[in-house]
Amino acid sequence: MTSKSTIFVAPRKCTLERDSGPALHIAEWGSTSPRVTIILAHGLALSHGSWEDVAQLVVTADPTVRVLAYDHRGHGQSQSAPASLELLADDLAAVISAYAPVGPIVLGGHSMGGMTLMALAERDNMVLEARVVGVAFVATGAGDILGRLMRRGFWSWLVSLALTVAPLLVIPSRPLLIVRQLTRAVLFGYRPFRHDLNRAVGQLASSNPRSVAQLTRSILSHDRYSALDRFDCRVVVFAGSRDLLTPVYHARAIHRRVPKSGLVIFPNSGHFLPYERRGEIAAHLLGLTMPMAYSDSDVA
Template sequence: MTASDGARIAVETSEPEGGGDHRVTLVLVHGWTQDRRTWDRVVGELSPGVRTVRYDLRGHGDSDPAGPRSATIDRLADDLAEVIATQVPSGPIVLAGHSMGGMTIMALADRHPDLVARRVAGAAFVATSSGNMDRLTLGFPGALGRGAARLERRLAKLLVAYRRERLPVARPLAALGGRFLVFGKRPRKDDVRSVAEQLRKAHPRSIGGFQNAISLHNRVTALAALATVPTVVLVGDRDRLTPVEHAEAIAEELPHARFVLFPGAGHMITQERWTGVADAIAGLIADAGTTAVPGGTAADGAATDRAATGGAEAGSPRRSRATPTST
């Protein structure tokens, strides 16, 4: 797909097996320094009857780099709107965003509220944040945490000024850093390797620019546009990048959200706990398939019913703790 500013965006569409009914389309948005492969395990777990669209954010994977003015979450939201317009021109949509992908969905709600009201029948916020990303400590205490945050900002500035097209990071070093920063207990070697490969494929100046955009991200008020949409908020209790309190802040703004905590998991729950993530998304897809009008009264009723049957007080997020498994 070619975006409105000329950037080429790599898009991958998976049609239902046998050309079956696909009233609902799942659109998957990956996070910072990764690409559409983030969703491989989740997509593999979903029913073959689900139509999926996933793509590489600009500056990542097979898409064109982001320029100095386009390495923003606002631009990513506009790209998402264009992906929807070109790849899913009609029918209800379920959106799922991991990390910066979740931030992109929030920005979509802020910048394209009519699109969200007309088309979005469900949203999954996966290991993401609605703001305060400039205060991250990467899990370190006290002065060490503040130093880690300053170091991250300094690295972002260096990347913005870097002139080469690939990161100067050897595969073993990328894997070691990824293992510590984005995974919880006992990650699979294949998953650590995949995260490192995606990082090394990302465009340096682009990810430096996006890191600055992430630190400025504040979309708490934008969540109001999704208040009547069925939502799930998912997080690992060992997430260093978007900690549990960030997920809780999102859920507090979404009256009918289902909140799921994955014990022992880090930031990459799309790989560490892919079955649980897929199950949560599949529930949104199932609900969307029975909802007459996305964002309308039928959607409101479905969300309220789920909150009630889950034993939660109406208008409060339903919390659940995922059982630790191999996935």
């Protein structure tokens, strides 16, 4: 589905308070006694709101499923704290322990969220082996993020400069034309909806610039190809043909290294697949909750 969702299912909101980490804001849709819980992790400088359309579609199609989406530390309504992919993996483990302590789980990660799933596999494989029945990697990569640019001196210098000044930047919550156009160019593919652009900019504005800069540094050193063989479950890998941040070759590299995976490449789509391809993503997530398998070939 490529149009705006006409369905609205108000999520239940809660906060995970912890002694050893920042409080995390969590949204929950669907059954309170689910057959499967889907847990969704969002991308850099976004929020759980990036998954809201997908979550609504999933629980409308199958009310026996529960969907959890949460704000990473320093994002959305979660507290700020020192941030890295390793710490995000610890946060995800805490969410699972607190809100899905029993029963089968499907994990979905968009961009940095997918990298968080890989970091979790690297740090705590017991959860994957015991309870995770499916994984969706959405517009993400296992390493060498922006590698082709970073190997060029000018772009490496420019990224370093951007990371230096990023903590000082403030993004307006009411999107100016230039902010909307930059968001469109970087995050979206062909002809995105204005509503989606405005929501994306609103999420960018709610993220903590210092946390975003710290996580960007962590993402640039992210190399977890060796962790991919730990995903011994059904996996589907998504990519947009116009994605500038994690181009299709990242998805193909993950697909090659995960035996039980399917690969879905969306033509004319960019990086923000949970908005651009909300219907297809929701359908595949539901598929991962069912006793069915993806082939090891590309899925168009």
